[in-house]
Amino acid sequence: MLLFITNSKILWGIWQVLNFCVSRTSTPLLLATGVILLLVRLIMILREIRKLPPGPWGPPVVGYLPFLGVRHKTFLQLARSYGTLFSTRLGNQLTVVLSDYKLIREAFRREEFTGRPSTPMMHTLDGLGIINSDGRLWKSQRRFLHEKLREFGMTYMGNGKKMMEGRIKNEVHDLMDNLRRSEGSPIDANPLFALAVSNVICGITMSVRFNHGDARFERLNFLIEEGMRLFGEVHYGEYIPLYNYLPGKAQAKEKVAQNRAEMFAFYQTLIDEHRETLDINNSRDLIDVYLIEIEKAKSEGRAGELFEGRDHELQLKQILGDLFSAGMETIKSSLMWMIVFMLRNPDVKRRVQEELDSVVGRGRLPNIEDMAHLPYTETTILETLRMSSIVPLATTHSPTRDVNLNGYKIPAGSQVVPLINCVHMDPNLWDEPKQFNPSRFIDDDGKIRRPEYFMPFGVGRRMCLGDILARMEMFMFFACMMHQFDICLEDGASLPSLEGIVGATIAPMSFRVKFVPRGAPEPPIPIPDHPHLRHVGAH
Numbered sequence: 001m002l003l004f005i006t007n008s009k010i011l012w013g014i015w016q017v018l019n020f021c022v023s024r025t026s027t028p029l030l031l032a033t034g035v036i037l038l039l040v041r042l043i044m045i046l047r048e049i050r051k052l053p054p055g056p057w058g059p060p061v062v063g064y065l066p067f068l069g070v071r072h073k074t075f076l077q078l079a080r081s082y083g084t085l086f087s088t089r090l091g092n093q094l095t096v097v098l099s100d101y102k103l104i105r106e107a108f109r110r111e112e113f114t115g116r117p118s119t120p121m122m123h124t125l126d127g128l129g130i131i132n133s134d135g136r137l138w139k140s141q142r143r144f145l146h147e148k149l150r151e152f153g154m155t156y157m158g159n160g161k162k163m164m165e166g167r168i169k170n171e172v173h174d175l176m177d178n179l180r181r182s183e184g185s186p187i188d189a190n191p192l193f194a195l196a197v198s199n200v201i202c203g204i205t206m207s208v209r210f211n212h213g214d215a216r217f218e219r220l221n222f223l224i225e226e227g228m229r230l231f232g233e234v235h236y237g238e239y240i241p242l243y244n245y246l247p248g249k250a251q252a253k254e255k256v257a258q259n260r261a262e263m264f265a266f267y268q269t270l271i272d273e274h275r276e277t278l279d280i281n282n283s284r285d286l287i288d289v290y291l292i293e294i295e296k297a298k299s300e301g302r303a304g305e306l307f308e309g310r311d312h313e314l315q316l317k318q319i320l321g322d323l324f325s326a327g328m329e330t331i332k333s334s335l336m337w338m339i340v341f342m343l344r345n346p347d348v349k350r351r352v353q354e355e356l357d358s359v360v361g362r363g364r365l366p367n368i369e370d371m372a373h374l375p376y377t378e379t380t381i382l383e384t385l386r387m388s389s390i391v392p393l394a395t396t397h398s399p400t401r402d403v404n405l406n407g408y409k410i411p412a413g414s415q416v417v418p419l420i421n422c423v424h425m426d427p428n429l430w431d432e433p434k435q436f437n438p439s440r441f442i443d444d445d446g447k448i449r450r451p452e453y454f455m456p457f458g459v460g461r462r463m464c465l466g467d468i469l470a471r472m473e474m475f476m477f478f479a480c481m482m483h484q485f486d487i488c489l490e491d492g493a494s495l496p497s498l499e500g501i502v503g504a505t506i507a508p509m510s511f512r513v514k515f516v517p518r519g520a521p522e523p524p525i526p527i528p529d530h531p532h533l534r535h536v537g538a539h
């Protein structure tokens with residue numbers, strides 16, 4: 001049945017042939033011709049299907065969509081039944097799921113897998129930015145951002161590293177102060193971590209820093225959270241376009257667009273302010289870098305080619321949005337998971353604190369230089385990333401042409417997802433994968449080892465662009481928090497759940513925690529602001 005519906009063009013052709021025959025021939029001959037044609041077509045379609053990876057197929061139109069539930073969990077179950085490369089149809093989208101790390105690596109290092117699927121949501125975003133763009137625009141933007149972000153300190157080397165450490169330290173100090181203000185009473189730490197992490201990425205991209213309680217920051221966060229919720233509401237429309245025309249769904253989609261417009265208006269104000277004070281020989285942040293690039297292209301007469309002919313400022317605004325959403329939620333969720341795992345594993349917590357006390361001492365805060373001497377602290381972060389797999393399906397890839405993978409055909413335009421949570425919990429790769437054990441990342445001579453099946457940042461050509469920043473940030477926030485505070489539950493409270501909330505990332509469910517200062521409180525160390533950083537809002 002599914003085959004007949006999905007091949008309506010063929011049916012139409014057959015119908016035409018039959019009509020033609022009716023007018024010229026007798027009924028039995030007509031029927032025989034029709035049946036033969038249908039059988040031939042059926043065989044051709046079945047042959048095509050046999051080339052696809054195996055997998056479950058659902059009813060016509062909706063496919064496996066009604067049985068999907070929580071995607072990464074359902075895919076994990078299906079991988080157990082159908083193997084490490086399976087496919088299924090979700091609405092009108094063929095989805096291919098990879099859960100073998102070698103296969104994921106093999107696929108994602110190939111140019112053909114750098115495409116993004118063409119879905120209604122992608123159309124809303126207009127293929128702009130970095131995360132949802134593909135083809136030449138993505139390639140040029142990836143190269144450009146890679147180079148420019150290194151200049152802003154997303155590197156482990158040289159002055160850039162120092163500059164980035166300075167920025168992060170500012171936010172670490174602020175966060176420590178805010179946590180200390182709670183005076184050891186139970187709090188929901190989520191908003192404080194969100195603020196600190198946002199300030200790092202907003203500093204790099206727009207020279208903006210928000211203070212606690214800032215209305216603009218709260219609005220931005222609200223828009224992002226509402227965006228996620230609305231995206232969930234219209235999610236089925238990604239697979240069945242007609243779904244978005246159901247009552248209520250069109251409004252949700254409209255609201256997504258309105259929210260995006262409001263965020264873009266915020267970015268536009270900052271772009272305009274930057275343009276007024278632009279010094280083309282000295283870029284303060286990523287907005288300046290883009291404005292200088294635009295000016296340069298204009299003066300060299302190649303403005304029309306810049307960003308593959310797309311609107312320059314729209315592209316810049318989408319880049320700002322992409323980096324804010326990619327760089328904020330991921331790190332905040334990871335840090336919140338670190339707190340969860342520390343509460344659930346007091347022995348690990350104690351060992352991290354012992355290591356910090358013996359290597360760093362109590363007289364100063366940890367810094368990036370200490371990272372190399374704190375293997376247990378670092379591997380506690382790695383183990384958190386492994387167990388939480390906060391981006392379990394990475395971002396969806398889509399082959400730009402029909403490709404062959406492991407003997408199967410992966411058609412152009414299909415959706416290809418890596419099942420990172422499956423790789424991270426595979427008992428054939430990890431000893432007792434459900435146990436929280438940072439030492440698994442430390443080899444016999446005490447060195448940290450990152451096996452190739454550890455892939456929290458994805459792999460290949462579209463691997464995370466912010467992994468260096470993420471590692472630095474997570475280390476600084478986590479090490480300083482553990483150095484300064486004992487993390488405890490309020491009396492009688494149960495341990496926070498390992499079940500996460502599925503949104504853009506998998507974040508821990510809300511919980512309250514006490515930050516009890518350890519030893520003498522650290523005197524605040526004044527660190528000069530980045531010269532261009534603007535403070536927004538009231539303390």
Ligand code: HEM
Pocket residue numbers: 108130131132142322323326327328330331334390391394395396456457458459461462463464465466467469470
């Ligand atoms: C714990 C923190 C983070 C994790 C776990 C993480 C994970 C990921 C993953 C799994 C992908 C998709 C890879 C793929 O599709 O194959 C990705 C893409 C991306 N990430 Fe991250 N990320 C983190 C932090 C950051 C930060 C701080 C930034 C900001 C600079 C960032 C920027 C990006 C961008 C721009 C992409 C898209 C790259 C592209 O499409 O070419 N990420 N990240």
